[in-house]
Amino acid sequence: MAAKGHVVDLDEATRYGQQLYLANMRQPRLKKRPADRPIGRRSKRAVSTAFVPPTSQQLQLLDVPHDPDGVRRQALTADTDLIRYCADVVRTHGTKHGWSKRQTNDVIASLRIMQVLQDTPTAKVNATDVEQLSRYGGNVGSTLEVLDAAGLLNDDRQSRTEQYFAAKTADLPAPMVEQLEVWLEVMLDGSSTAPRRQARDPQTTRIHILGIAPILHAWAANGHRSLSEITQAQVREALPESGSQRNFAEYGLRSLFGVLKSRKLIFTNPTAGMATTRVNATVPLPLDTESVRQALNSPNPATALAVALVAFHALTAKEVQNLQLTDIVDGRLHINNRNIPLADPVLSRLTAWLNHRAVKWPGSINTHLFVGMRNAPRLGPVGRQFPWTNTDLRPQTLREDRILQEIHTNGGDIRRICDLFGLSVSAATRYAGTVAHPDLEKT
Structure with a gap:
């Protein structure tokens, strides 16, 4: 170090190397509150539209694990243009999708944590980085939605x-x-x-x-x-x-x-002309009537409706999962070019479920018939297991039971069950083969 008033000798100062500095290690200073801004109640702010993420990003020098407690402390004071911009987007998005105040605040807090973890705090955010928020108590799903709505999400996830x-x-x-x-x-x-x-x-x-x-x-x-x-x-x-x-x-x-x-990546196709081996098909078996009746009378209105749709109309689990509110008009279900008059037991359970949904999630704009805690504030469908976790029945076995009852009632009419349930001829033949089965014949 040079004495006061003397010129620094660069050769001497760099004899043992040079001091490097890490970028973005200091928290940005909070802007001073204007003197004319009221200090008690929060004033309404217009939605910011001037934020533009930088085109360049700070590359990661070292992979240093973060201290969860330290990240949470830094997140309390984190304040960047991206956070202020996204906070307005969160409120708009939350109001539109019927979010609670708690969920809105959770997403804003998650965005602050995300900024602490980012190497370039104001750059676009990778979806894989957002998934790490669960380690710090952040909200992953809703944060991804907000960043996507704001145009600041780089979806680098693999399916x-x-x-x-x-x-x-x-x-x-x-x-x-x-x-x-x-x-x-x-x-x-x-x-x-x-x-x-x-x-x-x-x-x-x-x-x-x-x-x-x-x-x-x-x-x-x-x-x-x-x-x-x-x-x-x-x-x-x-x-x-x-x-x-x-x-x-x-x-x-x-x-x-x-x-x-x-794609001309190989010269010849070695599987050309090779026949495929047929797999022995299983024999569909009927279910116990009492177990189906108990599921139809489930106290959970979503379970009762899902079981009724499959038990009476043999819908697949995927069809039930993706049903839209607009698919049902005047007591008829329109799905896959089929117009199905709903049975009375299905209509009564449909009314009970819609009333429950209106009370439970009055602000939800999700157009799917079935909603739950996870997808009610969003637009996607429910999970594959919803609402079957509340019953011992599986949708595929329940669907097979319904088709089996129909094929035995009409005497093996393949064309009828193809039209009624949307089956292919080969799939319908599997059920028709049970008509003469000695263990399945009606006495």
């Missing part, structure tokens, strides 16, 4: 299918993984270029991955680095002997090699 794919292909050779990623993209997003393909259900993709993953690892262990090296003989040799695993593998490999051939 469950993508995470499952990454876990199953982590140890495969790089050329093989690149080919698989092309197939996965086509399966999830479809293709608008020739040959065009529609996107498949994520569950279908997961089943394909489940079937082909062991085979791919076996080929990689034998020295294959690319799927273009695989022959039809190797495909036949790698298939399981029988059962559902063989069926999953056959359909998965046909889909995989079909996409790669259409």
Whole structure:
């Protein structure tokens, strides 16, 4: 250090290195309160529209774990242009979706915590960073909604299918993984270029991955680095002997090699001309009538309505989950090009549920028929298990029971149950085969 009044010797000062400084380590100063601003009650502010996030971001130098208590303390005084802008968005969004005051305040507090955790406090926020708020008691779901509504969310999350794919292909050779990623993209997003393909259900993709993953690892262990090296003989040799695993593998490999051939990533399709193995179909069995009756009379109005919709009209669990309020008009259910007159027991339970919903969530603008604590202040559907967790019945077995009763009542009329329940001919044949079953015949 140079003496007072003397010029600093830079060579001497930097002889042992230079002092580096970390950016954004000091909290921004709070703006002074204007003298004419009232100090008691909070004055109303106009919604800010001038905030623009920076185009550059501070790169992370060190991955240092945060102290939860320290983060919460810093969040109490955090104040940036982004927080002030988002606070207005939170209030507008919360009023529109019927949020409580507590939920609104929780989201504002979560935004303050998020700013403390951000390397660049005023930049767009990654969705994966928002998911870390649960460690500090923050509200993840509603914070994601607000940031998305404000245009400040960078959604870098992977879907469950993508995470499952990454876990199953982590140890495969790089050329093989690149080919698989092309197939996965086509399966999830479809293709608008020739040959065009529609996107498949994520569950279908997961089943394909489940079937082909062991085979791919076996080929990689034998020295294959690319799927273009695989022959039809190797495909036949790698298939399981029988059962559902063989069926999953056959359909998965046909889909995989079909996409790669259409994208000209392999020379020939080794699964071309190969027949698929039929899986033995299970025999649908009737349910105990008393258990169905108890579920229909459940004290939970959502459970009673869901059970009634499946027990009387054989809706699938996905159809029940995604039902909209506008799908029911004048006592008729309009779904999948079907016009279904609702049975009287369904209508009475529908009225009870709508009355309960109006009292429980009067401010909800969610258009789905079924809402709960999680989705009432939002626009998405309920979870897959709602409201079946309140009963021992499963929607698929209840649906099979309804179709089974119908096929036995009409004497095996396949065309009728296809029109009534929207089944394919092959699916209807599975139920028609039970008409002559000695254990299922009516006495």
